[in-house]
Amino acid sequence: MRKHTSSKSKIIGLFSLLLLLGLPSEAFAGRLSGSRSSSRGSSSSHSSSSSSHSSSGGHSRSYYGGGYHPGYGFGSGAYGYGYEWGPASWYWWLMAPWTWPHALLSDDWDRTTAFPDAPYQDSIDGYVRIAGLTPSAPGAPSEGGRQALGNGSALRLWGEGGAADSNFYRAGGGFLWSGYHRMELGGDLRHYWEHLPEGGTDRQWIGSLWTSILFAQSPRVQFRTGLGARWMPLSNTETALGAFFMYGADFYPVRPLILSIQGDVGVLGEASASTLRGTLGMIIGSVEVYGGYETFRIDNNNLDTWVGGVRLWQ
Numbered sequence: 314m315r316k317h318t319s320s321k322s323k324i325i326g327l328f329s330l331l332l333l334l335g336l337p338s339e340a341f342a343g344r345l346s347g348s349r350s351s352s353r354g355s356s357s358s359h360s361s362s363s364s365s366h367s368s369s370g371g372h373s374r375s376y377y378g379g380g381y382h383p384g385y386g387f388g389s390g391a392y393g394y395g396y397e398w399g400p401a402s403w404y405w406w407l408m409a410p411w412t413w414p415h416a417l418l419s420d421d422w423d424r425t426t427a428f429p430d431a432p433y434q435d436s437i438d439g440y441v442r443i444a445g446l447t448p449s450a451p452g453a454p455s456e457g458g459r460q461a462l463g464n465g466s467a468l469r470l471w472g473e474g475g476a477a478d479s480n481f482y483r484a485g486g487g488f489l490w491s492g493y494h495r496m497e498l499g500g501d502l503r504h505y506w507e508h509l510p511e512g513g514t515d516r517q518w519i520g521s522l523w524t525s526i527l528f529a530q531s532p533r534v535q536f537r538t539g540l541g542a543r544w545m546p547l548s549n550t551e552t553a554l555g556a557f558f559m560y561g562a563d564f565y566p567v568r569p570l571i572l573s574i575q576g577d578v579g580v581l582g583e584a585s586a587s588t589l590r591g592t593l594g595m596i597i598g599s600v601e602v603y604g605g606y607e608t609f610r611i612d613n614n615n616l617d618t619w620v621g622g623v624r625l626w627q
Contacts, residue, residue, distance in 0.1 A: 343481075344615060348517070348612075349547050351582075351583070351584035352582030353551075414528075425462065426530070432596055439565045441531075443532060446532060465492070467492075468488065468489070469488065482506055483504060484503070488500060496524070496525075496526055497537060505517045521544075521557075523541025523542070524539050536561075538558075539559050540559070543579065553583075559577035561574055573591070573592045576588060576590070584612040585610075587609075588608065588609045589608045601625075602622075606618075607619075
């Protein structure tokens, strides 16, 4: 009887193991499957705000509208709401990523700017050309008796690939148009594929589109900030949509090097999403060859990769 019971237990255990191995459980899924689950909100938990109200006995005390605000009113009294500009103000530090580059570069929005066909062209250092700071291009056509600085707009096109290890890869491309009044429009489309431990390959497309403004620039540096949208197909009938805030800069320190840094933070479906990348490139004529690293997280799912690519400047 005991032998029969033992054999029965082994059969049940083996059947349970096979059943678990056949289930599309997240425990056996890869990074891409985990990213889709997070975007659907499958692994997210929401806490009710009623608990916070009940813990205070149903009474909420608001300091807005009167009384002491410890984080406000620097330099204007303990009960004031002033925003005195200076290192003692939180607002001064909050705006530093935008005000400091503008001040350090002595940027002037009233100056005319233009673009060459590519960085370091015509033996002129840097990239963007600014009236009063950049000499006119040799042989440039005359406009009103003065030589033109360059083009009114510029376009960058790139294609790149990347890998995290022997099981996780990505490829894609994108564009960035820089135009009048310092406005920009950019976008990219990337394709990830992952070899799963249990066999098979998982694939995923992710796209984004953004608009930005060059809020601070000099011939050797460009700072940009903006807003964008991101999407990720989850199935044939379902797509996760999201938005993000972005910030980045391009540096042209010495011919022929180009250093690019860009990051964004936002949401994708029900998940948080953030990206930070840095690349170092070398330009020959109008073609830049670059390499670097990109961190891309969808909640706790790691889609980081080393990247390398080719960028065409026009």
